[in-house]
Amino acid sequence: MILTPDGLEALRSQLIVSCQAYPGEPMRDPRTTSQVAASAVIGGAAAVRVQGLADVQFTRAAVEVPVIGLWKDGHDGVFITPTLRHALAVANAGAHVVAIDGTRRTRPDGLTLKRTIDGIHAESHALVMADCGSYADAAAAVDAGADLIGTTLAGYSGDRPKTDGPDLELLAEIAGAGLGKPLIAEGRIHTPAQARQALDAGAFVVVVGTAITHPASITGWFKGAMDT
Numbered sequence: 001m002i003l004t005p006d007g008l009e010a011l012r013s014q015l016i017v018s019c020q021a022y023p024g025e026p027m028r029d030p031r032t033t034s035q036v037a038a039s040a041v042i043g044g045a046a047a048v049r050v051q052g053l054a055d056v057q058f059t060r061a062a063v064e065v066p067v068i069g070l071w072k073d074g075h076d077g078v079f080i081t082p083t084l085r086h087a088l089a090v091a092n093a094g095a096h097v098v099a100i101d102g103t104r105r106t107r108p109d110g111l112t113l114k115r116t117i118d119g120i121h122a123e124s125h126a127l128v129m130a131d132c133g134s135y136a137d138a139a140a141a142v143d144a145g146a147d148l149i150g151t152t153l154a155g156y157s158g159d160r161p162k163t164d165g166p167d168l169e170l171l172a173e174i175a176g177a178g179l180g181k182p183l184i185a186e187g188r189i190h191t192p193a194q195a196r197q198a199l200d201a202g203a204f205v206v207v208v209g210t211a212i213t214h215p216a217s218i219t220g221w222f223k224g225a226m227d228t
């Protein structure tokens, strides 16, 4: 199945679940990722987002819904699918959508965002999600040819404060500008009510990760509330 820009309409107002475990964690295993993803689909996820080439491959085999793939290399600066080489590897692993750093920061391979997106489009069937950290990033990413815009890096790229919950102000700003590409709310959506608020702020679709798929964090939230 190839996902086309028109096919994205099926994701409108839906929930995407990000299934990620971090280096050194017990659940950091591609098979586990694919099982968590399949469980999310049973619960109603319209698409899933997974990190790592093997995770993309295993998850493609385990679910029928679109798979958003990324490759995190490092943990600061430009680290979400930072170069064209990373992006093409994610596409070749089977991702329907490749999520890449969509900020205006310098990329490790020196390519512009536009060159990167053009390269992905030229050499694969994958759509491109630009993980942005600000309104200016989002506008630039649309100009550069991104198929989807995400607020993934709001609060992480230095342009915006790290809000406790989702950055609803940024969502409303991007949605209000009518940039013409589907807007994905992603980042710190921790409750069903916040997912609803993100849609109400103008998001086309909502990504939830930690609050659904990261037991260590969720356990810590409960424990923290009980300790006080």
Ligand SMILES: CC(=O)N[C@H](C=O)[C@@H](O)[C@H](O)[C@H](O)COP(=O)(O)O
Pocket: 018, 020, 070, 080, 152, 153, 156, 186, 187, 188, 189, 207, 208, 209, 210, 211
């Ligand atoms: C900033 C960064 O590295 N974000 C990553 C992007 O893939 C993931 O670590 C997040 O879990 C994902 O964006 C979903 O967000 P949340 O887990 O807050 O629902």
